[in-house]
Amino acid sequence: MTERVILSVDAMGGDDAPFVVIEGMDLALKRMPDLGFLLFGDESKILPLLGRFPRVKALTECRHTPDAVSNDEKAGAALRSGRNSSMRLAINAVASGESSGVVSAGNTGALMAMAKFVLKTLPGIDRPAIATYFPTLRNECVMLDLGANILCDADNLVQFAVMGEVFARHVLKLNQPTIGILNVGSEDLKGHDSVKQAAAILSDTNLPIRFYGFVEGDDIGAGTVDVIVTDGFTGNVALKTAEGTARLFSTSLRAAFKSSLLGKIGALVAMPALNKFRDRFDPRRYNGAMFLGLNGVCVKSHGGTDAFGFSCALQVAHKLIKDQLNEGIKADFARLNVEPSSLDPASQEE
Amino acid sequence: MTERVILSVDAMGGDDAPFVVIEGMDLALKRMPDLGFLLFGDESKILPLLGRFPRVKALTECRHTPDAVSNDEKAGAALRSGRNSSMRLAINAVASGESSGVVSAGNTGALMAMAKFVLKTLPGIDRPAIATYFPTLRNECVMLDLGANILCDADNLVQFAVMGEVFARHVLKLNQPTIGILNVGSEDLKGHDSVKQAAAILSDTNLPIRFYGFVEGDDIGAGTVDVIVTDGFTGNVALKTAEGTARLFSTSLRAAFKSSLLGKIGALVAMPALNKFRDRFDPRRYNGAMFLGLNGVCVKSHGGTDAFGFSCALQVAHKLIKDQLNEGIKADFARLNVEPSSLDPASQEE
CATH class of the missing domain: 3.40.50.10950 (Rossmann fold)
Known part of the structure; x- marks a missing residue:
């Protein structure tokens, strides 16, 4: 037992x-x-x-x-x-x-x-972070922080990266997870000091971490990396923007199907396929924010x-x-x- | 002529x-x-x-x-x-x-x-801002800044709010557009100093602006306000997160329809309804970021x-x-x- x-x-x-x-x-x-x-x-x-x-x-x-x-x-x-x-x-x-x-x-x-x-x-x-899974085009990724720390310095971000990496290995069962820092561009020069300094520390090749570099907002859904590191302000806005966009999409899709007889019939015929789609993006499946x-x-x-x-x-x-x-x-x-x-x-x- | x-x-x-x-x-x-x-x-x-x-x-x-x-x-x-x-x-x-x-x-x-x-x-x-339209559950909103200004103080945000308000009246043709500041919660105490100070200035009842207060990421898609004000870092991440989520959704929906014969037939029957849906969220329709x-x-x-x-x-x-x-x-x-x-x-x- x-x-x-x-x-x-x-x-x-x-x-x-x-x-x-x-x-x-x-x-x-x-x-x-x-x-x-x-x-x-x-x-x-x-x-x-x-x-x-x-x-x-x-x-x-x-x-x-x-x-x-x-x-x-x-x-x-x-x-x-x-x-x-x-x-x-x-x-x-x-x-x-x-x-x-x-x-x-x-x-x-x-x-x-x-x-x-x-x-x-x-x-x-120094500071715990809030993390959650996101569905992606490839599978799923984990993002942190999502709101525990409004302002983060480079050390905080590096600590989030290490925690996220351990999470991806232990919980997502990935062998060599990749880590990205959320930024407004992928070039080294973009962004504010915290993300630039954190990237410099994580780029240190002695660290046993696969640091991908900077990622942008659309890399979350694309699944470009396994772990996305950000401050709590940006992460919270990104999480809720993704939730809001998903809601806008699903509500509008439902309305489109209901807008005509053919739409209703088509939705009925395609029901099993649509159910699989709906289940994949069911927000309840992603419920449970982790305090890491x-x-x-x-x-x-x-x-x-x-x-x-x-x-x-x-x-x-x-x-x-x-x-x-x-x-x-x-x-x-x-x-x-x-x-x-x-x-x-x-x-x-x- | x-x-x-x-x-x-x-x-x-x-x-x-x-x-x-x-x-x-x-x-x-x-x-x-x-x-x-x-x-x-x-x-x-x-x-x-x-x-x-x-x-x-x-x-x-x-x-x-x-x-x-x-x-x-x-x-x-x-x-x-x-x-x-x-x-x-x-x-x-x-x-x-x-x-x-x-x-x-x-x-x-x-x-x-x-x-x-x-x-x-x-x-x-003081500083120009990048703005664009977003589709919402109600109609559409405008958000700024989307990346021109990585760090913004309260005065910058207030100027964005006034520009956004004029935009909503002149271009969106709204009589009394509502303005919200993007934050991690709707309570007055949330967020960092810039957003709190900007909100305090905009709450000044003498200003000829309908200031709604703070909004969160999911309010973008919900259409809670007509104008969303934020710094360029957060705005850029929110814009691209929304784009990435939309891409994840549409790609997965297409894959779901194609995954079975019934799915394919259903999609064919519902085609006119689906086309209307697709057109509404066609990212090309929202192309053209404005430097305000x-x-x-x-x-x-x-x-x-x-x-x-x-x-x-x-x-x-x-x-x-x-x-x-x-x-x-x-x-x-x-x-x-x-x-x-x-x-x-x-x-x-x-």
Whole structure:
């Protein structure tokens, strides 16, 4: 028998919590029967629901807390006053070793602030980053940061690159993943100082990383590289622009099919093909933003997703734990710090 | 009879110049018979082609120049050494009043540097910005800057907002266009200093502008506002991310239809509906990036577009001239500078 993977779950985060959360746990158990849960939240709301999902009930330990972090609460305030919130207690359980990771669909800023405060960053990492998968013409890529760090210096970007590289090897199972820095052109001269300096450090041939160079926004969908590194402002805008464009496309396509009788018939005939297309780009499949660089697995679900989407976020956490991502990041940063090919080019001049 | 609109055209810019350029001029004349051209470039390449397009030949004055700006030339170098290039002479003709605007598919950085040097900026504008249309769920919006200014302070963003507002009124023909600043969240506290300060200035109720507030990347496709203001780094990434996502979608959709017999039949039946959809998102229709804030109309075509795409860039220039955009910008900035509701909130304290 394999060991059970225990996840802390914030029952109170997301638009339709706790119903969507618990139904999502049920869907996740169908695909990952080795899961188990510590569920944090208001028992008066949770217990009646657990009665409807006996499979979840059997594998869940419920911990009552009346407090919850609201969506409009500022991160600092949530950190100070939310010590007994479902979100905070779920994170605490990771730190105490009772669970192997935490998933919440609540306030992103509060989740990051609490996770950073409780779990701390891994050795060698100044700031955690938010990462997610993107579908591409080739397969999929991972991009970070998506909003945790509005301003990033070159060192931050280099750390994101190393974390992303480890992620691509451990989780995407790529042998020699390629890394690109998001910029406004592929020439060395383009962009601002942070991206230019980060590119100079990553171009250092001693680093055990396949650095591709600069990539542009259209390289995300093209799948030019496996890991795309950027600051949190640009990454957040790129992520949401891609989501908005996908929504514009799918809405307009649906409207086009519905605009005429022939369109409706054609859509009906092509239904199986269209369903495959729709499934590939289903945003729920890409739900589950990963907080990388923390001493513990922490995954943020979209607040507005449904049970299937939430189950995908649980799957992301499950995968990060099984693939031992954090052990890989720790090993890589330790190696980088002892070898002469350190992250800091100045150290080579000694 | 209406007055002829004379455009300077750089015959040597773009991947398949001058053929695509001249064929594009031919297509443009079909839609805009009041056009006339000054065509700058290598006569040995141009004259044989003009023989094949008699309609263009009849309405074009050809000016020979052996020099052309290459795509990999740096902007500064092109500015110094390209005094006799087709691009530079095309711009000069706008400054001398021989033409009303210039269109080039050549090196973007060189075009901006030369246009700024020769045409100068309009009064009240520190830096010109690159703008383009985006299709949205509602209709279309305009976004600026898309790459001319990598770093922008609050004043730059405010100037972009005013230019974008004038553009939306004069060219999109909107009565009271709404303006949004691109950010990583809609709350006032999000983002870096430039966007926060710009939002504070634009929120000043004395300004004759409908400032919506912050928007996020997915608001571009949603059409939440008519004008989206951002720095050139973020705008360029957003533009290209949207383009890449659109390409990923259309390529995958085509592959889905082709993956099965039923898919192929369905696509055939729904062809008229699909064609309407395809036309709406045809990237060539959105070709023609506008350099706003210059004392003259300057439009940049994609280097890789075809004749139809180039004709759309010519159409954009034609429209900016007919709609008297620059006169509108001049009037608005003059008005802003004399009224107590100046762009600079400090001036109100006097």
